[in-house]
Amino acid sequence: RHANLSHLTRICSRVTRELEEMGMVVDLGNRIEATEFGELTSKLYLDPRSSVMIAAAFNEREEVTPFGILHLLCATPDMFRLFLKSADHEVIEQVLEEQGDEILIGEGEHCFPWLGYEDFFQAIKTALVLQDWTNEVPIEMIAERYSVGPGDIHGLVDGIGWLVHGAREICRREMPPLLADIADLEIRIRHGVKEELLPLIRLRGIGRVRARSLFNSGYTTPAEVADAGVEGIARIVGQKTAESIIDQIKKGTGKSGGTRGSKDSEERDPERRRTRHDPGSGDSEEKEGRTKGERKPREAEGRNDEKKSGQQNILDYW
Structure with a gap:
């Protein structure tokens, strides 16, 4: 027991030291406290290494591109x-020759100790798949181009x-x-659309199709939709949807309040924000989002159960 306890103490000390080096916690001598950055990382259910990579990359650049962001996230x-x-x-x-300047992190372990060369290049391939998804390339074409299954694409988008x-x-x-660029990319990933569709996709009831x-x-643009009126767009989206989106435009409401980079309705509504993304869906994604429930809170419940179980194990040990 003493040997096991000594080993556990060494592990805890090493982990604490690493978290302190990452800026996640501070050692106050008699206790350890999470920093603001560490608390945010915990709330987001992110690996601390992922948060460090993201923060470091953003602090190094004044401008980012969708591909650069995708590659960064795929490398985490x-x-x-x-x-x-x-x-x-x-x-x-x-x-690397054509878009190398867009990549936000360096190659291999000299950049981050946990990022190998293979990881770096795998992240490029993965980012290319997601880039095609946001450029409205058909699922079948993406699957054939990269020799992956539709289920793999679904998992990547999710x-x-x-x-x-x-x-x-x-x-x-x-x-x-950089917030507006990332907020736009988040919407594009959710719906699988090009940037040119962002003004329209922010209207409730309007999906990628x-x-x-x-x-x-x-x-x-919403302004052009409003000018056309219900009669003008009903033949495209249906009478009820046409009435709904014209009403939204007049009231200035929608999925994102109509402003680029603002917090959309899903940020205000965690139940919709954490739903799964379905690459095969069109205009039904909003309905699916309201019925599938929360993704991360379920994980949180599981982690709470694990925490309770771990505490009980410690009590049993002593």
Whole structure:
């Protein structure tokens, strides 16, 4: 027992030291307290290493691109990455040549001790898949292009959704000027749309299919939709939806309040914010979001149960 306790003490000391080096906690001698950064990381259910990577990358750049953000998040320990195949290496080299300046972190362990070269390059492939998703490339084409299954794409979209939300909250603290770019990317990932559809996708009842239909019909902004009136857009989105979105535009309401980078309705409503992302969905995503329930709170309950179990184990040990 004494040997085990000594080993546990060494582990706790090492973990505490590492967390202190990351800026997550401060050792006050008689107690250890979480810093503001550490508390935020805990609330976001992020690996401390992920938070450190995100904060460091944002503090190094005044401008970011969607691909740069995607690669950064795909390189974090929290993100599932796709394995590389021999056919991928040529594509990776081309990306590094054409978009290398957009990448926010360096290669390999000299940048972060836990990030290997293989992780770095796998993150590029994974980011390319997600970039295609946000550029409205059909699921079947993405699957064929990268030799992955639709289920893999679904998992990537679901996983990156929470990470980009976490990145937005870290950015709010570390680099507010970049907040609008990350908020826009969060919406694009959620719906799988190009940047040009952002003004339309913020309207309640409008998903990726209806937004694209409106845009291709010449209605590219809420103002143009309002000018067309209910009769003008009912043939595209249906009578009830047309009445709803015209009413939203007149009242200045919608998923995001109509302003770029502002907190949307999902941020005010955690139940919608933490729902799964369905790459195969169109305009039904809002309905699905209201019925599938919270994702992270369930994990929190599980962790609370684990914590209670761990406490009981300690009591049993003594």
